[in-house]
Amino acid sequence: MAVRGAGDELRRIVHVNEEIKSVVATAFKINLMAMNAIFLAKRAGQTALGFGVLSNELRRFATDLQQQMAALREMTYGSVGTVTGMLKQTQLNRVLGRAHAEAVGVGRKLIDEFLRGHSEVMLQHEESLAALNRRLTHMIADTTQLVELGSVLARSAKIEAAYGGAFSVSLMQVSSDFERTIGEIQRSLETISKHQSQEVR
């Protein structure tokens, strides 16, 4: 945190959180899409059995993703708390720094001690933020893998759609929607990873 301020860190967290929010909205959309796909597969009957199985899997994927994103958000709020502590320390350090410059004699020595104490507190904040960030990075990696699975499911659904007989066109449409929407999530996750890699270690 020596190079970047706590304010920068807060802005970075907001970037990540806004991106997480957009994934949450998309995951919700996928859940609805999967429900529709399940009904469509039921209507298509025998010819869309495989598609139906995949739709169920996609629905489970969307639910897992929603849970994963909720946990990620929870973590970013934890980070806001820690960064707020750092904001307070930053302000205190600024004030103490000014006092130090003006103080003489024993006053200066006392402020020296204060500053030492505060740099320790700041260090603790930095360490807990770094730990939170490490956990967040791991969870983002896990989520990326999960979404990779979703992407495979969507591609398989597309293949199954080809065997959908009279329903083939509408099944194809649905599976293309899945593919495109999951692609959006992958791009969001890439953005999150990018912001996350800018974290201060």
Place this chain on the structure above:
Amino acid sequence: MKTAQVIFEDGDHKWLAIVRDPNRPSYLVDTNEYLVLAGDDAILLDPGGGEVFSAVFSALSTVFDPRRISKLFASHQDPDVISSLSMWLEFNPDIKCYLSWLWGSFVPHFGGDAETFVTIPDGGMDISVGSQRLQAIPAHYLHSSGNFNLYDSGAKILFSGDIGAALLPPGEDGLFVENFDRHIRHAEAFHRRWMGSERAKRDWCARVSRLDIDMLCPQHGAIYRGDDVRRFIDWFGQLEVGVLGA
């Protein structure tokens, strides 16, 4: 963390109430923060104390991108109203803070510089948020000597700061006033002791009676809706204020 609840919505014109933190330590007075959104712009009303910054920031981030907040409105100078200012500025150095001219050189002790503040003259002023024009309504001496409410004629909402405040016991702390008579007991001692001027009170009652108000939103306690708005103004008009002891 607090929760953010939508209390008014008309297209991209919205009011959010940020309320009730289960983790708030009991030595801190509970506060309500309000966010008014209009298009891409937003103003945060009585942003709260430094101690609740993280609870407020996280709660509003669940429903809104905090980078879009361009303005803060401080009804008066109290620490529970605006001591989080320096943190908001750390997050967004361009943010503007609207407050009474009377406190223009006092509140910078919480943070900010000459660029930060837009001071409101005693008669009040309009504040633009996106396409909406909000009005700072004078409420001096209630309780602060330089004090403003904020009226949104589009939403018919009056943010009343400490006026209408109630210190609610746990279990009776719903977001809206449901039973006026029961509720007002928790507001009485506060108004008697904190509101300093009988004359200012009468002026305020007359002034806001001319406004079309669906919701009166105080900084502490519950929101008055519908007929309870009128009930509150009448009750306040009758109450003897500026009294030490009950």
